[in-house]
Amino acid sequence: MPQRLYNCETLVCLKLFQVTLSDAEIVSLPCLETMYLEYVEFPNEATFETLVLCSPVLECLKIIVASDDKKVFRLHSRSLERLSFERVSSLICDSAGVVIDCPRLYVLNIKDNVSKSVMIRNLGCNAILQMSLVGMVRLLEIDDDFCDEIYEEGVLLGRSNIHTFLHGISMARSIIMSRGTFKIMCQYSKLEPLPQFGNMCYLDVTLCLHDFQWLPAFLESFPNLKQLVLVMVCDDREGFPDEDIDQVSFSSVPECLLSSLEFVDFQATVQYDVEIKLVKYLVKTSAVLKKLSLRLASYSRRDKMLKKLLKTPRASTKCKVVIL
Structure with missing residues (x-):
């Protein structure tokens, strides 16, 4: 690409695909918006x-x-509002990283399993995040289905980077996180408490049956949460016995269930008793819950589920249970 690309006074939108840029001597793009x-x-x-x-x-x-680009991408912008960053590979690189310093940013979509460090500074209180991050835990392979022992070891090695990242996003208003990111945060919470996400209103989490045990303690970090989306995925490779899954219990009640949670959307398979147990737990303890939507992957147990849920005592008199 020619040098004049860097000095176009009227350029508003720039889209480049598979090109090589030359070194920038002087850059001036005063009208560039996209x-x-x-x-x-x-x-x-x-x-x-x-x-x-x-x-x-x-x-x-x-x-x-x-995937073979191992640079540190530093983004410093006082105007940027929407950012999507993707770097996917089968290998983690110590030299790769991301630094985001964009105080006006309110939409951040980041999928990065290469960077050892992802640092976010000055994130606005209304930010919406969608993230899938595994690189920071230095796993041998990139896969969301690792056992807890491997995640625990990886989180221990990447503890400092994870600490910086979590505190950097703690002002966000909305987060959509992959199962791998959820597992990283849960394992990290064994080492030190998660930061408080006081502005968080909307949380979308993908998890499997094995992860249910973490949920109540995890929600303690979201005291003002209003809407919770749980997407359940099956994982036959973890070797978690059916009888052990159904022994998972929910005892503690996080603050958001007592004071703020109004909507729950649970996409489930309803093949295990623990799924029914989780729904009952949410209905029994959510004091201001207005609606719980249960989206079943199979209709085979719909009538049975409906009868059980209709008989479950509800902490909120306004609570409506919908089975789809």
Whole structure:
């Protein structure tokens, strides 16, 4: 790409795909609002940093990084509002990382299993996050279905990076997290308490039966949560015996269930008693719950489920249970 690309006074939207950029000497893109960079090769880290920094009205940025690109991507912008960053590979790299310093950012979609460190600074209190992060725990392979022992070891090694990241996103208003990210946070909570996500209103978590045991303690970090989405996925590879799954109990009651949680959307298989147990727990303890939607993967147990749930005492007189 020619040098003049870096100095276009009227450019509003820039979309590049599989191109190689030259080193930037002077960058001035005063009107650039939207930039998509997919598999773009930068000569060095400074060129990318300057490209973003010298786009003073940039609002939307989408980046897809090649799997073998091990750079640290630093994003410093006072105007950026929406950011999507993706870097996926089968290997974690110590030199790879992401630094995000964008105080006006309110939508962040990040999928990165390569970076050893993901640092977020000055995140706004209304930010919406969608994240899938496994790279920080230094696993041998990238897969959301590792046993707890491997996650525990990986989290121990990446403890400092995880601490920085979690505190960086603690002001967010909404989060959608993968199962791997949920497991990282739960294992990290064994080492030190999770930060309080006091602004969090909406939380969407993907988890499997084995993860149910973590849920009440996990929700303690979201005291003002209003809407909870639970997406249950089956995992036949963990070797968790059926009888052990059904022995999982829910005893503690987090603050959000007592004071703020109004809507629950649970996408379940209803093949195990623990799923029914979780639904009953939410209905019995959620004092201000308005609606619980249970989305069944199979209709075979619908009538049986409905009868059980209708007989379950409800902490909230306004609670409506819907089975779909």
